[in-house]
Amino acid sequence: MRIKNFTSAFFILALAITPIFAQKRENASAKSMNSKIPTVFQPGKSPLVSFRIQFLNGSIDDPNSKEGLASLTAAMLAQGGSKDLTYEQIVERFYPLATGFGWQSDKEMTTFVGATHADNLPKYYALISQMLLEPGFRQEDFSRLKDEAINFLKTGLRQGNDEELGKERLYNIIYAGHPYQHHSRGTVSSLEKITLQDVKDFYRENYTQANLVIGLSGGFDTNFSNQMLTDFGKLPKGAKKMRKIGTPQLADGMKIDIVQRETRATAISLGFPIAVNRTMGKDYAALALVTAYFGQHRSSNSYLYGRLRELRGLNYGDYSYIEYFPRGMFQFAPDPNLARKQQIFQIWIRPVEPKNANFTLRAALYEYDKLVKNGLDQKTFEETRDFLTKYVNILTQTKDAELGYALDSKYYGIPNYTDYMKENLAKLTLADVNNAIKKHLA
Structure with a gap:
């Protein structure tokens, strides 16, 4: 394979595999005695209370030609004020509480995140509950947040973050024609078409009890959690979304996409879809072990x-992944609540001098081919399993992260993540790992 006549470029390599994807989803069963809203409640002695309020809608629910609507709606709720208070007034009230309120919208879920000291819980909750349940939907907030979303895509991603652009472009290629195709923030052209009424309509249709999961962790009591369930029980009941997401359709062979940029370095992202997610205990643990050995992040x-x-x-740096991991250049561990039914195996090589890019890509493919052909040996397998068995504890070392991973486990219908991983890692054999390589990565 030869790649000629480039200066500064991204190489995005999509290796076509057409897997048969079997997804098993178990219904969440943990519910309050007083509500049908699914919950993840983790009361404890911590002086902090963490909130993760999740709605099971995301960019796959964006209407055609309105890509970015789910994300913009979430931004309007978390950064747009309530019916009674402007966003500026809410920020002023957050300040003495030393807190804030954030949001994250991905393909299949949107999560609102916040934390406060238990002493300030009534004041904090009074603010965030009205933001989510009685949004203001002011035109000035809509214009501001719409401009921010467009500027993120135009400037923040396209011009200011070449490496993230390369990774997102890889997803665009692999998922062309698929519900995952567009960036969760949308496209510039579609955002320009979205109106405030579109946001109101999306909120009314998607922010329902049927799509809601409430997560709480820390120093709260049952009186508070019951009050919260009562308050959010005022949302429309709605209907649970029943989605059947097909597998991406890629032509056989190798595809290379070069995004020309006036930069001093080249970022390389390569990958292909895999028929594995967290529901597939043994194979998921096996591939997690493989990526920890081959390209553990940072x-x-x-x-x-x-x-x-x-x-x-x-x-x-040279890393590999079996789950979506945005913003990797800024953090050592992935964020929770980016759960997806479908994932890709990805190698991320960052950054490379343009004169070395061709050789670096060939070298990475050579090492990957060796991995597929030879697999792991017993010593490497045991050492990596020991590392990963301990590393999973790091992913949930804060109460907020623990809550986030618990919500993901509920989504996938699996037990506590760390216990689940340790149990499956303990059962793994070298043959299991090498068979998973042949089955999913060859």
């Missing part, structure tokens, strides 16, 4: 890092 001990950076000094 680790200097991974195999690919050793071959490309340590041995050859080609670049800064």
